[in-house]
Amino acid sequence: MAASLGSQGRKRPAVAEAVVAARAGKRARGLGRRRLVAHLDVDCFYAQSEEIADPALVGKPVGVKQKYLLVTCNYVARSMGVAKMSKVADALRICPTLHVVNGEDLTRYREASAAICAALRTALDSVAARLGLARVPVEKLVLDELYMDLSSVVAGLEAAPQVATSVLAAGAAVEAVHVLGPGPGGCGWVALESCDRSLALAAAVLAMARADIKAATGFTTSGGVGSSKLAAKLASQAHKPAQLSAMGDAALVHSVTGIGYATRKMLRSELSVETVAELRKFDAAFLARFFGEAKARWLYQVARGVDNDPVVDTVAGDGGGGGNGVPRPKSMSVEDSFRGCSDWANVSTRLHLLAGDLAARMVADAAAFSRRACKMRVSFRSAGTRRSASKTSALPTELGAMYTFPVRDDNGSPLTGASSALEVYAAVIARHGVKLVKRAIGSGSFALTLLGLTVLDFEPLSATPSRALTSFLAPPMPSAEPPAPSVRAKAVHFKGQARLLPPPAAPCSPPRAKAGAAAVPKPLAHSPPLRSRPRLLTSFAAHLPSRPAPELALAPAPALASDPATKSSADPRDRSIGPIRCPDCKRAVAVADVAAHAAMHERKAKATLDGFFCKPT
DNA sequence: TGGGGTCCT
DNA sequence: AGGACCC
Numbered sequence: 216m217a218a219s220l221g222s223q224g225r226k227r228p229a230v231a232e233a234v235v236a237a238r239a240g241k242r243a244r245g246l247g248r249r250r251l252v253a254h255l256d257v258d259c260f261y262a263q264s265e266e267i268a269d270p271a272l273v274g275k276p277v278g279v280k281q282k283y284l285l286v287t288c289n290y291v292a293r294s295m296g297v298a299k300m301s302k303v304a305d306a307l308r309i310c311p312t313l314h315v316v317n318g319e320d321l322t323r324y325r326e327a328s329a330a331i332c333a334a335l336r337t338a339l340d341s342v343a344a345r346l347g348l349a350r351v352p353v354e355k356l357v358l359d360e361l362y363m364d365l366s367s368v369v370a371g372l373e374a375a376p377q378v379a380t381s382v383l384a385a386g387a388a389v390e391a392v393h394v395l396g397p398g399p400g401g402c403g404w405v406a407l408e409s410c411d412r413s414l415a416l417a418a419a420v421l422a423m424a425r426a427d428i429k430a431a432t433g434f435t436t437s438g439g440v441g442s443s444k445l446a447a448k449l450a451s452q453a454h455k456p457a458q459l460s461a462m463g464d465a466a467l468v469h470s471v472t473g474i475g476y477a478t479r480k481m482l483r484s485e486l487s488v489e490t491v492a493e494l495r496k497f498d499a500a501f502l503a504r505f506f507g508e509a510k511a512r513w514l515y516q517v518a519r520g521v522d523n524d525p526v527v528d529t530v531a532g533d534g535g536g537g538g539n540g541v542p543r544p545k546s547m548s549v550e551d552s553f554r555g556c557s558d559w560a561n562v563s564t565r566l567h568l569l570a571g572d573l574a575a576r577m578v579a580d581a582a583a584f585s586r587r588a589c590k591m592r593v594s595f596r597s598a599g600t601r602r603s604a605s606k607t608s609a610l611p612t613e614l615g616a617m618y619t620f621p622v623r624d625d626n627g628s629p630l631t632g633a634s635s636a637l638e639v640y641a642a643v644i645a646r647h648g649v650k651l652v653k654r655a656i657g658s659g660s661f662a663l664t665l666l667g668l669t670v671l672d673f674e675p676l677s678a679t680p681s682r683a684l685t686s687f688l689a690p691p692m693p694s695a696e697p698p699a700p701s702v703r704a705k706a707v708h709f710k711g712q713a714r715l716l717p718p719p720a721a722p723c724s725p726p727r728a729k730a731g732a733a734a735v736p737k738p739l740a741h742s743p744p745l746r747s748r749p750r751l752l753t754s755f756a757a758h759l760p761s762r763p764a765p766e767l768a769l770a771p772a773p774a775l776a777s778d779p780a781t782k783s784s785a786d787p788r789d790r791s792i793g794p795i796r797c798p799d800c801k802r803a804v805a806v807a808d809v810a811a812h813a814a815m816h817e818r819k820a821k822a823t824l825d826g827f828f829c830k831p832t
Numbered sequence: 833t834g835g836g837g838t839c840c841t
Numbered sequence: 842a843g844g845a846c847c848c
Contacts (some may be wrong), residue, residue, distance in 0.1 A: 260848090281834040287848095300833060321835065357837065357848050475846050509840080510845095550835060606842065667835090840845075 254447035279318035300361035334431035352528035363524035443522035550667030569642035588670035596665035
């Protein structure tokens, strides 16, 4: 399908239609000649969520753990030498005052993420409305990252010069803009053609959005603006918060989103490529020998700063998607890891627990999006291996009843208690999961270290789009019969109920679109030299027509704790504790030296970054 | 190295 | 079903 032509790498056929729409819309409206994309990244999302949930934590070092791993921590903790993805025990030795919160249950983070999405949607809807423009596409990448296509907003501002001028002239909303122009040697990286002004306008809009998110949810964010998703994302990571940057020539290939461990290894060992500039020496046909056609083409383009991946509007308000501000996931999963699980009773118990969580999310998903899953998958990992395996099958047919209400027990009595019904569903899923695992690993002995459940392949729940669904999660009606007795897995047969919804007549997902054979594009022409960057001074909103002067002042930068290098070293007692392996360089570091060591890494990283990014003159 | 996700082969 | 990528 032609839709995929300009998309690279990991662009998913599943959104091909949305991609077409995005492109067509852009062309049809004849908007600005170039895109302006913004990327927002919530600062240390899990840790910040915990601070917001418990304000007593603010100012203290906070880490979030999953199992024995500290998956993230706040900036206070980082300044004390605590590293993300270190072991909890190591982190506590480095920083005994660290507040460790368990983050294995993602529910709160999902909720926080939805609130952030909703706040952003509201902010951008308001801007668009005041400028008389259509919706701004907002795409959620993961829980804590969003892309926006601000092209139309910037074009709208440029069409209203007094407003735009007012926005720009008034001032200090945004910090300096860091851009790297094409070098004299002719290896221009990012096509930040022409005017800084539109870039600055985009930055101003982004600043407003950040402020609104902060006001509505309390979360601070970092942002980047660029001519593509790639550029915007790199920018948001380069200078935090809310400055603008574009990737430079010397950037390591691995800093490019989409080039991961395997690709970097291949580039390094086979082609001796470490930097983007070096990658640019190879043409697509040659790269294809190592990476396959599609990825080679993507690498070729990305090395030249070309990234046409559109922002797909997945974050709906009330409009397109249904579901308040939450994009539709294509799959939902739960998993848990553990030390050893060698008998079927244990497997069953664990799957029941997982299935309970999943069933609740499935019901909420059904209510939000009017759809149901057609397939389920069980994943498991055996001790000694790092790989996990999986088995996929249709959802048990009894689960057709999950989306109709009331559900009846064996005696034909309706189940009115939501939690009871959920137990039933969970039991059905879990028992089927056990069967699948059994089918996969047979009857011998086993030792599992991970179990997971996924549901996927959603289909619309069109027939009788149930009020029943909404009542499902509600507490039992006062007039209803007494709550059903606790239902055990045994009671799950559903008799006639199982056939309330017939099995899907059509395949659940459309056939995958095929990417057309795209010609390898020519490298971009070089951009003209950049002029000096304007500094923006004030809040955006005040310069929009008729916006009731809100407190939209820029959110303060997230408090960066004091310079780690100046901190006094740790308690001498720490000398008695064994050295800790640095997660970055793998060297053993004495506890007392950890903060200094971390500071060293930070300085190094910053120096490297500064090499990549050109500060405004 | 967790507990999620996406897409490609 | 597995592998790559992302956070």
